[in-house]
Amino acid sequence: MSTQHALNRALAGTAVALLLTGGLAAAPAFASGDDVPPSAAAIAAIDKGGAGQGAPAEFSTFAVGPQITRTEVINRAANWVGRGLQYSWTNTYQGYRTDCSGYVSMAWKLGTPGLDTTSFVPRGYASWISKDALKPGDALLNDAAGASGHIVLFAGWTDASKSAYRGYEFTGSGVHYRTIPYPYYSGYGTFRPVRNNSIVDDVTPPAPVDPGPDNVGIYRPSTSEFHLRKDDGSLLKIKWGTTGDIPVSGNWDGGHLENVGIYRPSTSTFHLRKDDGGLIELKYGTTGDIPISGDWDGGHAGNVGIYRPSTNEFHLRMDDGKTRVIKYGTTGDIPITGNWDGGHASNIGIYRPSTGEFHLRMDDGKTRVIKYGTTGDKPVSANWDGGHAGNVGIYRPSTNEFHLRMDDGKTRVIKWGTTGDIPVAGNWDARG
DSSP states (O other), X not given: OOHHHHHXXXXXXXXXXXXXXXXXXXXXXXXXXXXXXXXXXXXXXXXXXXXXXXXXXXXXXXXXXXXXXXXXXXXXXXXXXXXXXXXXSSOEETTEESSHHHHHHHHTTOSSXXXXXXXXXXXXXXXXXXXXXXXXXXXXXXXXXXXXXXXXXXXXXXXXXXXXXXXXEEETTEXXXXXXXXXXXXXXXXXXXXXXTTEEOOSSXXXXXXXXXXXXXXXXXXXXXXXXXXXXXXXXXXXXXXXTOEEEEEOTTSSSSOEEEEEETTTTEEEEEOTTSOXXXXXXXXXXXXXXXXXTTOOSSOEEEEEETTXXXXXXXXXXXXXXXXXXXXXXXXEEEEOXXXXXXXXXXXXXXXXXXXXXXXXXXXXXXXXXXXXXOEEEEEOTTOSSSOEEEEEXXXXXXXXXXXXXXXXXXXXXXXXXXXXXXXXXXXXX
């Protein structure tokens, strides 16, 4: 199975949905103009293209940056996605300006605080190339000055037609990883392909990672600990959160492994733990909401969301901070998420305790119904057999057993946890 399928798997924080309340309303990052900050209305409308840039660093007139591989460039760019950074021509993060050209300067590992769009080629750090020469780690550059200029990091074509690509960019509404029409959205100036003069191809292209099947785990409220079961049956223990927190899980930082997190109802805030132990905080939802997680937009990293029982609505937060609302289910249903149809993005669903049925919504809006479980069971979801799509399952508190349904309809039973534990699921030990 490909790494992309692994990253797009069901992010199984939904089982937690059973006990809960929650919060929403993460605001998008804001941009500023070249000279005078725009009005609130203008800020809200900014989403694409440049929004003002700071002065470039005083580098030598003709120079090259440090040698860097394409994989390293992409990894550096992905590291800023989902951090909630605000666009600014004066502020910095990790030493780099938080604008479009500062962001690409960071990805290319140039000097701080970064160049601007007028400087990459004239100062000898980059060269114009042809469309056919584009490779991941190159860029599309509009080398106009100030708010008229913009630069987007190229991550790869979406298909053989080369009419659209996946790109990383920092715009007025934040850092995005998304599909962009070639060479860029209309009305934002002239964009041409450009290459960092110091970029090198990876010596050996990284082999796709088969992460294997997903794993089960529990969250123990009495100790605020996650007890995560790996493929070999061993235990990974992570202490995270405090009394009253609700566990979630997902691939918050786009790595090979999935991560844990908690939702704090008292503040309506997600506290998400990254691979390196760092923290991502996102305020989202309101009283009575139930936290969920999934990869709603098919990006490298997972997203959060809430289910609002009062209206039977899923509120899904995208990489760019925008929300998609889907009405699904009825009173008494429990929300669950997963990649039911093997597409690029995760799907929503509900578990109906009154009938012991999962109602799973596909990309095309159709529903698949699976009867599984009995009274008192709690729903879970993840990719139990490492196949193309996600699976459902239940956790039985009376016996502390996970009953996991495979693609072929067979069940695998795993005993894990003790009285009072809350089930979670994710790929804690991705192979390779």
